[in-house]
Amino acid sequence: MTDPLFAYFTAVAGADGQASNVEIQRCLKNYDGSNFSLGTCTRMLKMLDRDYNGLMGYNEFKEMWSAISQWKTSFRKFDKDNTGTIGEAEIIAAWKEWNYDLPDHFAKIVLWRYDPFFGNRMNLDDFVGFGITLKQLFGQHMRRRRNYAGKAYFSYDEFMLISMCLI
Template structure:
């Protein structure tokens, strides 16, 4: 049994991982051949065209920021948009094409469904109790003390709750750190040994910009 969870309601990884999905290698949706091609989902194409303000055929983090909102209509931060672009930017151009955008859009919509399923009071935010329940149902064995730390880290509005953006950032952090922990926990017992540099390497890789 996994000690740190395989999220059951989260976007599906390319292959099963006992400690969560490696977010740097998303496998969501089908490949789409190009901007405006008939095989592209019409809804995805419409969103892509509306976001692609300079008509370059590629989406930058600044353009993506204009399309992403929390439930209170506040914009996502630019650092989150850069991070999300980075998840799907296979050629390291700093932008995403229609194929990569389709995968990103599926990723966002799946996480919004997860967020809404745990926002039990329909407040538009995830409270401490809702976040703790979310961690448990996603398969992470984490204490109420850790939930407090996560809220402090990802609550940008000092409301003691998480917006949709904060929830995504929190879950991405959990999946990334759990994946790196898994690489050290070769016996799958929930324990791993790190030296100082290895720990710092993992911390830097998973640090939110």
């Protein structure tokens, strides 16, 4: 039995049978038809590159494909006004449901960070990038938490290194 995703992956990956961030970018689209940013594609590749070869093999690609389908479901759920983008109230609703305790005004900063056109809107790729970053930042904070009061302790080096890897 042929696996349609494998056939698709083969076409995307080309002769070397491995998909690069640029090749991944070609097959991921936002709801306005634009391609995912190379930044988000690179971030997903780094996260799922289990054998650290800097490329996506078929199993890694399959994992990304199922993650993207979950992100899409989540995106459509929070895009209450069906604009194909996520606005301020919608991103607040999203992180609340994901159980992140963040102040509402954080949404303005997030939209400023992700929307290069200052339209206060996030595309699907921004939404994915934000979700991944939030999870990674939260994980770093958790690891350095000394109590449950929400305070974590970072050395200067740790802070610089983590920020540089995650921004």
